Amino acid sequence: MIKVRIPTPLRSMTGGKGEVESTGGTIQELIDNLDSSHPGLKDRLCDERGEVRRFINIYVNEEDIRFLTGKHTPLKDGDEVSIVPAIAGGSL
Amino acid sequence: MLAIPTAILEAMVAHARELDPHECCGILAGMNGYVQEHYRITNILATLTDRELARFDQAKLSDLQRLPPEQRADIAFQMDAREMARAQQDIRAKGLQLQAFYHSHTSSPARPSQTDITIAMEFENFREKLHLPEPLHIIISLEHKTSPDIRAYRIQNFQATEVRLQSL
Numbered sequence: 001m002i003k004v005r006i007p008t009p010l011r012s013m014t015g016g017k018g019e020v021e022s023t024g025g026t027i028q029e030l031i032d033n034l035d036s037s038h039p040g041l042k043d044r045l046c047d048e049r050g051e052v053r054r055f056i057n058i059y060v061n062e063e064d065i066r067f068l069t070g071k072h073t074p075l076k077d078g079d080e081v082s083i084v085p086a087i088a089g090g091s092l
Numbered sequence: 093m094l095a096i097p098t099a100i101l102e103a104m105v106a107h108a109r110e111l112d113p114h115e116c117c118g119i120l121a122g123m124n125g126y127v128q129e130h131y132r133i134t135n136i137l138a139t140l141t142d143r144e145l146a147r148f149d150q151a152k153l154s155d156l157q158r159l160p161p162e163q164r165a166d167i168a169f170q171m172d173a174r175e176m177a178r179a180q181q182d183i184r185a186k187g188l189q190l191q192a193f194y195h196s197h198t199s200s201p202a203r204p205s206q207t208d209i210t211i212a213m214e215f216e217n218f219r220e221k222l223h224l225p226e227p228l229h230i231i232i233s234l235e236h237k238t239s240p241d242i243r244a245y246r247i248q249n250f251q252a253t254e255v256r257l258q259s260l
Contacts (some may be wrong), residue, residue, distance in 0.1 A: 005221065008214045009147040018217070044146070053144060054136055057173045062222050064177045084218045085147055086176045088137070089208035090115050090168030091197040092152050 002030060002075055005082040013038045027058060028071040030081060045083065046071075057084045094192060094228055094244050095258045096120065096127040103130050105240050108196035108232040111135070114165035117195040119176065120230070121183040126260075127191050131179040135169040135195075138162055152207055168207070169195050192244060194230035202233035202243040204252040212247040228255055 001021045006014050014020050022037065024030030028050070035042035047053055050071065058065045059082040065073045075081070100120070107116045117135050122128040138161050145156055148168070156164050171193075183190060197205075204212070212229055219226065229252070233241040245252040 005218065007147075008217070043143075053173075055140070055144065055147070055170050055173050057177055059222060064180070066174060066177050067181055080221075082218050082222060084222070085211075085214065086171040086173035087117070087193050087211065087215060088147065088168070088170040089195060089205065089211045090137075091200040091205055092148075092155050092167040092207055 001077065003080045004030070004034065005080070007083055007085050009085065010041065010044055010083065013041050013044070024075055026071065026075060027060070027065055027073045027081070030075060031071070055086050055088070057086060058082070059084060093256045093258055094125050094127065094230075095260050097260045100127055100130045101242065101259050104194055104230075104232055104242070107132055108198075108234055108240065111165075111196070112234055112237075113198050114138070115167070115169040115196045115198060116232075117169040117171050117193070119179050119183075119190065120192040120194060121179075121186070121188040122191045123188055125191070128188060129183065129186065131175075131182070133175045133179065134172040135165050136172045137168050137170040138165040140164075140170060147211075148207065149210065166198060189225045190227050191225075192228040192230050194232060196232040196234060198234045200233065200235055202231040202235075202241040204229060204231065204245055204247060209247055209250055209252055213250055216248070230257075 004020050006018055022033045024033050031042050118133050119131040120127045228244045229247055230244045244255045244257045246255050
């Protein structure tokens with residue numbers, strides 16, 4: 001199993017949970033499996049071309065997948081995946 | 093305390109002025125409270141779709157959606173995640189550490205908004221697990237255009253505490 005850390009804005013899709021478990025041999029498979037158990041999650045993470053949205057970083061353990069092999073990054077049992085929205089804010 | 097070379101402080105103010113009335117954003121890196129590197133990060137807020145804006149809470153989302161997209165970056169910022177990741181990789185390659193995130197408030201004081209605090213706390217949820225050092229949050233206020241105000245804050249437990257900035 002792979003532990004997936006979910007950021008606060010997406011927890012409405014995981015029943016409020018900050019961590020869920022799923023499976024997948026790659027990040028892409030993991031996202032597809034997450035979307036099966038939490039419909040709509042893939043759309044929040046990926047654009048229409050299936051690429052990770054420009055304000056989201058996905059880490060496998062401590063490494064950003066953009067410096068591994070992106071959505072094809074392989075996963076193994078026990079890996080921890082963190083979905084981390086980039087910093088935002090402002091005067092609003 | 094956070095020590096920042098004058099040249100970097102000037103570059104941060106120049107960044108804020110160049111983008112005014114839009115908010116700018118960026119990253120400072122260094123070691124042990126001494127800043128050595130400055131990374132401008134693109135504020136991609138104006139390019140986000142309504143669905144992508146969903147990370148802002150409902151009340152703020154309405155404020156953003158009332159504005160045409162080209163004006164939304166006047167009151168908010170969203171860092172480009174790819175540039176942020178590239179900066180983090182460069183920081184690591186140089187043997188440095190993240191010291192602070194910065195952004196500008198173009199017409200309000202150099203104090204974190206509730207949104208700044210909420211999103212900083214979201215990042216805190218992950219930071220330790222990713223073994224990143226605790227960043228300070230710096231705000232450059234251009235409320236008084238000829239005398240920019242730059243202040244740094246530590247944001248913990250949904251409270252912002254000002255931290256002294258020293259120019260070197």
